[in-house]
Amino acid sequence: MLNPSESSWLDAPLPHPWPAGYVFYSPGGLFRYEVLGACCRLFDREQLPWPCCRLAWRSKEPSWRRVGRRFIGDLAASGHPCYWVKNLDVGAVGVMTLYTVKFSREERLWWSGKR
Numbered sequence: 001m002l003n004p005s006e007s008s009w010l011d012a013p014l015p016h017p018w019p020a021g022y023v024f025y026s027p028g029g030l031f032r033y034e035v036l037g038a039c040c041r042l043f044d045r046e047q048l049p050w051p052c053c054r055l056a057w058r059s060k061e062p063s064w065r066r067v068g069r070r071f072i073g074d075l076a077a078s079g080h081p082c083y084w085v086k087n088l089d090v091g092a093v094g095v096m097t098l099y100t101v102k103f104s105r106e107e108r109l110w111w112s113g114k115r
Contacts (some may be wrong), residue, residue: 010015012056016025016038016081016103016107016111017038017111018035018038018081018083019035020035020036020037021035022034022035023035023088027040027100031087031088031089031090032087032088032089033083033085033087033088033096034085034086034088035083035084035085035088036083036084036085036086036093037083037084038081038082038083038111039082039083039084039095040073040082040112041073041074041077041082041095041097042071042072042073042074043071043072043073043075044070044071045069045070045071045072045095046070056081060092062095073112076099077099077100077112078111078112079099079103079108080097080099080101080102080103081097081098081101081103081111082095082096082097082098083095083096083098
């Protein structure tokens with residue numbers, strides 16, 4: 001675990017994926033987070049909004065029935081690392097996507113690939 005009290009903690013961040021127990025700060029430096037583990041952010045298709053009006057498309061209405069898998073990988077977060085983190089200042093636990101970090105093609109396939 002890299003200790004933020006060390007003088008070089010901002011100079012040399014670890015490459016992703018970060019190990020469990022790694023402590024990092026938010027981009028503004030207001031919050032400290034401890035990594036509990038790496039994860040893949042999923043999109044829940046059951047939480048999609050239902051249509052509020054009739055939509056015509058080529059004389060057919062689109063099917064709003066949920067066909068296929070319920071949980072799928074979130075495409076918006078697939079190019080960025082996601083971690084299950086604990087906020088050390090507040091004590092809250094949740095999933096955080098680091099949109100400030102952009103994956104290379106190889107890292108993206110490893111992180112959110114089907115294998």
